[in-house]
Amino acid sequence: xxxxxxxxxxxxxxxxxxxxxxDNITLQLKRGEIHALLGENGAxxxxxxxxxxxxxxxEEGIIKKDGKEVKINNPNDANDLxxxxxxxxxxxxxxxxxxxxIILGVETTKGGMLQMDEARAKVKALxxxxxxxxxxxxxxxxITVGMQQRTEILxxxxxxxEILIFDEPxxxxxxxxxxxxxxxxxxxxxxxxSILFITHKLNEIKAVADRVTVLRRGKYIGTVDVATTSKxxxxxxxxxxxxxxxxxxxxSEPGEVILKVENMTVASKMxxxxxxxxxxxxxxxxxxxxxxGIDGNGQTELVYGLTGMEPLVDGKxxxxxxxxxxxxxxxxSKLLSHIPEDRHKHGxxxxxxxxxxxxxxxxxxxxxxxxAGFLKRKxxxxxxxxxxxxxxxxxxxxxxxxxxxxSGGNQQKAIIAREIxxxxxxxxxxxxxRGLDVGAIEGVHRNLxxxxxxxxxxxxxxxxxxxxxxxxxxxxxxxxxxxxxELDPKKTTVEELGLYMAGAKxxxxxxxxxxxxx
Amino acid sequence: xxEKKLSLKNPSFQAILTSxxxxxxxxxxxYIVLLLINPAGAGEAIKTIILNFLTRSSSxxxxxxxxxxxxxxxxLLMCALSICFCYKVGLFNIGAAGQYEAGACMGLYAALxxxxxxFICLLVAGAAGAIVGAISGALKxxxxxxxxxxxxxLNWIMLYLTNMILSTxxxxxxxxxxxxxxxxxNKGALIPSAGLNALFANNKxxxxxxxxxxxxxxLIWMILAxxxxxxxxxxxxxxKEASKYAGMKEKKNIIVTLAIGGALAGIGAAFLxxxxxxxxxxxxxxxxxxxxxxxxxxxxGGLHPIGxxxxxxxIQSITDGGALxxxxxxxxxxxxxxxxxxxxxxxFVLFFKFAINNWVSKRDKGGANANAVAxxxxxxxxxxxxx
Numbered sequence: 001x002x003x004x005x006x007x008x009x010x011x012x013x014x015x016x017x018x019x020x021x022x023d024n025i026t027l028q029l030k031r032g033e034i035h036a037l038l039g040e041n042g043a044x045x046x047x048x049x050x051x052x053x054x055x056x057x058x059e060e061g062i063i064k065k066d067g068k069e070v071k072i073n074n075p076n077d078a079n080d081l082x083x084x085x086x087x088x089x090x091x092x093x094x095x096x097x098x099x100x101x102i103i104l105g106v107e108t109t110k111g112g113m114l115q116m117d118e119a120r121a122k123v124k125a126l127x128x129x130x131x132x133x134x135x136x137x138x139x140x141x142x143i144t145v146g147m148q149q150r151t152e153i154l155x156x157x158x159x160x161x162e163i164l165i166f167d168e169p170x171x172x173x174x175x176x177x178x179x180x181x182x183x184x185x186x187x188x189x190x191x192x193x194s195i196l197f198i199t200h201k202l203n204e205i206k207a208v209a210d211r212v213t214v215l216r217r218g219k220y221i222g223t224v225d226v227a228t229t230s231k232x233x234x235x236x237x238x239x240x241x242x243x244x245x246x247x248x249x250x251x252s253e254p255g256e257v258i259l260k261v262e263n264m265t266v267a268s269k270m271x272x273x274x275x276x277x278x279x280x281x282x283x284x285x286x287x288x289x290x291x292x293g294i295d296g297n298g299q300t301e302l303v304y305g306l307t308g309m310e311p312l313v314d315g316k317x318x319x320x321x322x323x324x325x326x327x328x329x330x331x332x333s334k335l336l337s338h339i340p341e342d343r344h345k346h347g348x349x350x351x352x353x354x355x356x357x358x359x360x361x362x363x364x365x366x367x368x369x370x371x372a373g374f375l376k377r378k379x380x381x382x383x384x385x386x387x388x389x390x391x392x393x394x395x396x397x398x399x400x401x402x403x404x405x406x407s408g409g410n411q412q413k414a415i416i417a418r419e420i421x422x423x424x425x426x427x428x429x430x431x432x433x434r435g436l437d438v439g440a441i442e443g444v445h446r447n448l449x450x451x452x453x454x455x456x457x458x459x460x461x462x463x464x465x466x467x468x469x470x471x472x473x474x475x476x477x478x479x480x481x482x483x484x485x486e487l488d489p490k491k492t493t494v495e496e497l498g499l500y501m502a503g504a505k506x507x508x509x510x511x512x513x514x515x516x517x518x
Numbered sequence: 519x520x521e522k523k524l525s526l527k528n529p530s531f532q533a534i535l536t537s538x539x540x541x542x543x544x545x546x547x548x549y550i551v552l553l554l555i556n557p558a559g560a561g562e563a564i565k566t567i568i569l570n571f572l573t574r575s576s577s578x579x580x581x582x583x584x585x586x587x588x589x590x591x592x593x594l595l596m597c598a599l600s601i602c603f604c605y606k607v608g609l610f611n612i613g614a615a616g617q618y619e620a621g622a623c624m625g626l627y628a629a630l631x632x633x634x635x636x637f638i639c640l641l642v643a644g645a646a647g648a649i650v651g652a653i654s655g656a657l658k659x660x661x662x663x664x665x666x667x668x669x670x671x672l673n674w675i676m677l678y679l680t681n682m683i684l685s686t687x688x689x690x691x692x693x694x695x696x697x698x699x700x701x702x703x704n705k706g707a708l709i710p711s712a713g714l715n716a717l718f719a720n721n722k723x724x725x726x727x728x729x730x731x732x733x734x735x736x737l738i739w740m741i742l743a744x745x746x747x748x749x750x751x752x753x754x755x756x757x758k759e760a761s762k763y764a765g766m767k768e769k770k771n772i773i774v775t776l777a778i779g780g781a782l783a784g785i786g787a788a789f790l791x792x793x794x795x796x797x798x799x800x801x802x803x804x805x806x807x808x809x810x811x812x813x814x815x816x817x818x819g820g821l822h823p824i825g826x827x828x829x830x831x832x833i834q835s836i837t838d839g840g841a842l843x844x845x846x847x848x849x850x851x852x853x854x855x856x857x858x859x860x861x862x863x864x865x866f867v868l869f870f871k872f873a874i875n876n877w878v879s880k881r882d883k884g885g886a887n888a889n890a891v892a893x894x895x896x897x898x899x900x901x902x903x904x905x
Contacts, residue, residue: 309762330765338763346763351756356749360764369746377744 003067006031006194007052007083007163012061014047021047022058025220027196027213029163034185034195036205036226038238039215045198048215049165053078053085084156085165090148092140098151099123099136102158119158126157130187145296146177153184164188165196170204173294182208200238202231216240249449252473254284258425258457259306264315266298266305274313275301277481283426288448288458290472290489292465294501298481299461300341303430306459307338320425333361337419341430341461347415348403355384355399358418391417392443409440416447427451430461445471465494479503533820536870537829540818544860551855556847563843567853570839578719585718587831587838589795592731593618595830596786597812598819599738600779602826604665605816606742607775608755613654613669614783615809616676617647621784622791622798622806623680626697629707629792630689636709640788647784648777650676655776659769665776673805685800696797709792727789732827734782739823751775783809811837814857817864833857 007029014022022044029035039045050056052063054072062069065081072078092101099116102123108115123136132150140148149169156164166185170178185208189195197209205212205226212229214221214237221237260282268275276298283289291299304310306317308329317325324332340346348357359368359380368376368383384399393413395401403411412432419427429448433441448471451458462468468475469489477485477500484506487497499505545564552560566573571583597614604611611617625643628634634642650672657663684690684697691698700708709725718724742748754761754771761768786808791798815833819825840853 307763328765329762333765340763345757345759347760349753349756349760352753356753360753360760363749364746373745373747375744375746375749 003064004030005064006066008064008067009048009052010062010064012048012051012058012063014051014056014058020218022051023218023220024061025215025218026223028223029194029196030211031194032189032192033210034189034197034208036197036199036209036212037215038200038202038205038212038234040200040238043215043238044218045215046167047218049085049167049196049198052083052165079159079161082160082162083165084159084161084163085167086149086152086156086169088167088169090152092148092151094141095139097137097139098134098143098147098154101140101151102136102155104155106159123154123158126154130157130191131184132157144177146173146180149173149177149181150184153188162192163194163196165198167198168200169197170199170201178204202234205234206231214238250453252287252452254287254473255455256285257282258285258320259283259459260318261306262316262318264302264305264317265313266301266310267313268298268301273481275481276305278315279478279481279483280315281476281483283457283459285425285455285457286452287474288452288460288472289474289476290460290462290468291476291478291483292462292468292497292501293478295463297478299430299478301481302478303338303341303428303461306428307336308332334423335425337361337422337424337427339415339419339427339429339432341434343408343411343415348411350402350404352403353400354388354393354395354403354406354414355380357403357414358384358387358399361418361422387414387417387421390421393417412440412444416444420447420451424456426457426459428459428461431463432460433462433464433467441467465497468497469494477501479506483508530820530822532871532874533822533825535874537818537820537825537864539870540860540863540866541832543863544856547859548852548856552848552852555849559844559847563848563852566843567836567839567856570835570842573839573842581717581719582721583838585715585721585724586795587835588718588728589721589723589725589793590790590838591831591834592727593786593790593808594811594815594834595731595735595827596789597783597809598815598826598830599735599812599823600782600786601812602816602819602821602823603738603742603782604775604779605821606755607751607771608758609658609665609772609775609779611651611654611669611776611779611783612666612809612813613651613672613776614779614812615805615807616669616673617650617780617783618787618806618809619673619676619680620646620650620780621787623676623683625784625788626791626798627683627689629700630698630703631686633704633706635706636792639707639792640709640785643788643792644781644785647780647782647787649780651776651778651780651783652773654780655773658776659772673809677802677805680798681800681802684798690800691797695799695801697800699797700792700794707792708794709789723793723795725793727793731786731789734785735823735827738782742823783812786812811857814861814864818860833860 005028009025009027012022012025012027013020025044025048027035027037027048037045037048047056051058052072054074054077057073063072064070070081072081093104096104099120103119108118120136126132127134130153132154134147134150134154135143138147140151153164169181173181182204185195185197197205199205209226211223212226212234213223214234216238224234224237262280264276264279265274266276279302281289291302293299301310305312308327312325315325316323319332319335344350349360356363362368363375368380370376381399387393388395388398391413394410395406403414406414416432427448432448433444445467448458448460452473460467460472462471472489475485475487475489475492475497476483477487477497479501480503484503485500486508487500496505545568548567549560549564552563571580571587574580574583597618600614600617601611621643624646625639628639628642629636654665654668654672657668658665689697689703709727711722711725714726714728715721715724742752750761750766751771753764754766754768758768761771790796790808811833815826815830818833819827819829836857837853840851840856843852
């Protein structure tokens with residue numbers, strides 16, 4: 001125990017065909033510290049954690065626990081070394097109680113019978129010690145996301161883990177829950193636990209972390225003390241250049257109203273409340289309107305209601321002067337293009353060749369189907385080749401590549417090509433840059449602005465603050481199913497936007513608090 | 519070397535190869551079982567099973583036996599097509615047996631009670647099968663009832679319903695549990711042989727049903743591979759959510775698919791009972807095996823409509839061959855055993871494909887990184903990156 005480090009990953013290199021995911025990375029986690037791991041999507045954070053967890057084996061480099069070299073060949077080895085992780089998507093059994101989830105896999109039994117009392121006592125002691133409030137008998141499906149996360153943390157503590165990894169823990173939380181989590185993390189560190197905190201949010205690093213290690217495109221950039229490093233410096237380390245990433249665009253020239261939404265209410269699948277409550281807004285031709293907000297505040301359901309994937313409980317949608325409230329998805333798609341939030345679930349048929357995905361919205365049109373109902377193979381091939389060329393979609397074998405084999409960025413490009421190329425007046429783009437690297441993100445932003453300049457109306461739904469600040473001409477902030485603010489990106493600040501997203505401020509909607517204040 | 523590598527990676531070649539592996543292993547295990555029962559005649563018996571009609575002494579007898587096998591291949595092929603078609607849309611039509619029963623019931627009823635000509639009987643049989651299929655489809659689409667569960671239940675419902683309907687005075691032979699022979703009841707309901715029987719030593723059960731069944735196989739293949747309808751159905755099978763996003767009516771597609779599958783199985787039944795090959799026994803208490811054997815033929819045929827033609831013939835042939843072995847030494851169920859082993863091995867088709875791919879990629883390791891495992895890692899990596 002003569003080393004201050006609980007865990008060390010020294011000179012780790014992990015290669016995948018064609019890419020070096022981790023290139024000579026060193027990460028040293030001190031006992032009792034909160035150590036942030038910062039990097040953009042695709043910077044190699046997940047790969048590094050997978051190596052630590054034994055999911056991947058590094059080609060080079062060693063891992064040391066308390067100064068002694070260890071081999072981690074699978075997650076069980078990691079667990080034996082006291083390494084635990086709260087995944088971004090929780091690994092909980094929905095129909096089990098909190099207590100049952102905590103003890104899952106490490107149950108105490110006597111003669112084959114569960115000994116729940118012991119477990120209950122231990123969970124109670126842990127939750128009091130660290131301020132982790134949970135109801136041990138509530139079922140996971142009935143509790144909030146925050147409590148689910150606390151259950152995950154208790155799972156690690158119950159297993160006496162000393163090294164706790166949090167993988168982007170705040171993405172799913174409300175601002176209040178984020179504050180609570182920060183306090184919990186500090187408590188854990190104070191009790192001697194060592195915490196690795198994976199994130200790309202600088203504010204959170206500033207709030208809790210002691211040190212930060214920055215990765216960029218698989219490379220180790222450096223480890224610095226948070227207290228003596230400014231946010232600007234950290235972001236420069238993360239992105240590799242000054243971050244004022246202002247998207248180059250002309251002022252917008254809004255024309256006629258293309259989309260008009262009046263009093264839209266959409267039911268939620270998750271709970272009995274409505275996910276979208278009495279929302280009204282307009283999008284004009286030649287403008288990009290962005291719906292900003294923290295994940296899970298009704299954005300998904302708003303899009304489902306707009307595109308026809310879910311029926312409205314109440315309200316009216318008008319597209320180009322036509323009432324489309326009751327129209328089918330197919331009828332709406334004549335004027336509406338939709339880049340979906342989840343490209344694997346909705347956007348693509350992954351087992352189809354690329355050319356078939358390129359015509360997914362248009363296969364039935366005379367251009368691609370003969371009167372007798374036969375597909376026009378030659379036309380489909382040519383169309384796919386043209387889109388691939390125009391939108392720089394890269395694939396192994398061109399139109400016949402099975403879409404599943406393509407990279408995420410190129411899959412997204414294929415969807416964007418398909419949706420922009422088809423006839424439409426309104427483009428609904430839901431998190432179109434999710435999971436893309438910086439170069440691809442800029443390409444998508446250029447596409448969106450070109451759409452606007454071509455006189456289309458663009459509705460962008462985004463969770464990324466940078467995107468919200470730079471791409472749109474108007475921002476609507478959504479909070480708990482309502483639109484609580486309308487902001488001009490040129491006049492507002494990230495801080496102000498944050499207040500609206502957190503529900504702390506509003507300037508439109510029922511109460512009109514913002515206006516009264518003003 | 520390069521060409522050989524390409525052909526091993528070719529999916530259709532792989533499908534054929536894996537089916538052949540299943541057949542060979544199935545026959546091998548069958549042979550071992552025969553050896554265990556009685557080593558003396560095992561070689562002769564397995565030869566009989568494989569060669570079937572070829573073991574007959576005269577060319578006339580060979581032709582006649584082949585005719586019988588073909589006559590029973592036609593309904594089996596139709597059931598296999600029914601299952602194959604639904605499978606492509608992501609539905610497991612185990613209810614083909616019940617749809618087959620419905621086809622037999624209404625086909626025979628139309629022939630004997632309404633005195634309809636054969637082609638009308640075929641249509642009635644197809645419609646009856648379609649309705650039964652559509653019931654499963656509607657339950658699946660609107661109530662999310664698994665089509666396997668509703669299919670199995672409908673198999674039994676249809677069995678007893680068929681027994682009941684075909685026991686009525688107009689269609690049942692009063693002196694036996696069977697329906698009236700079509701030759702006496704309604705000659706016009708027999709599917710014409712159009713001169714085909716002359717090729718098979720005047721075997722009257724060789725009819726137009728055989729070429730029609732092959733025609734259906736080609737038709738199903740065309741629909742799936744070449745048409746807008748097939749594009750939609752396969753898309754629904756691969757990814758229901760994405761089909762919905764693309765504006766397809768996924769509920770309608772499920773019902774239509776099972777209705778078409780039902781029609782195929784229903785017509786399949788008519789292809790057997792309207793040839794005069796056999797009559798329906800109104801006292802039977804088990805679901806006819808044809809619908810289930812269709813599952814075997816589908817998988818052995820590599821889930822390809824054209825492949826099922828050959829697979830159906832093979833399965834029917836070893837079944838008939840099994841009936842020819844020395845019954846005093848071996849139980850006649852031995853061919854059922856072999857075909858069930860083959861069916862069982864068909865479950866390993868994916869495993870065999872995986873093994874072939876692995877082998878191919880290992881061999882290529884020195885070359886480019888075009889290796890399935892690496893591709894997968896690569897993908898995992900990218901998905902990891904997405905988070």
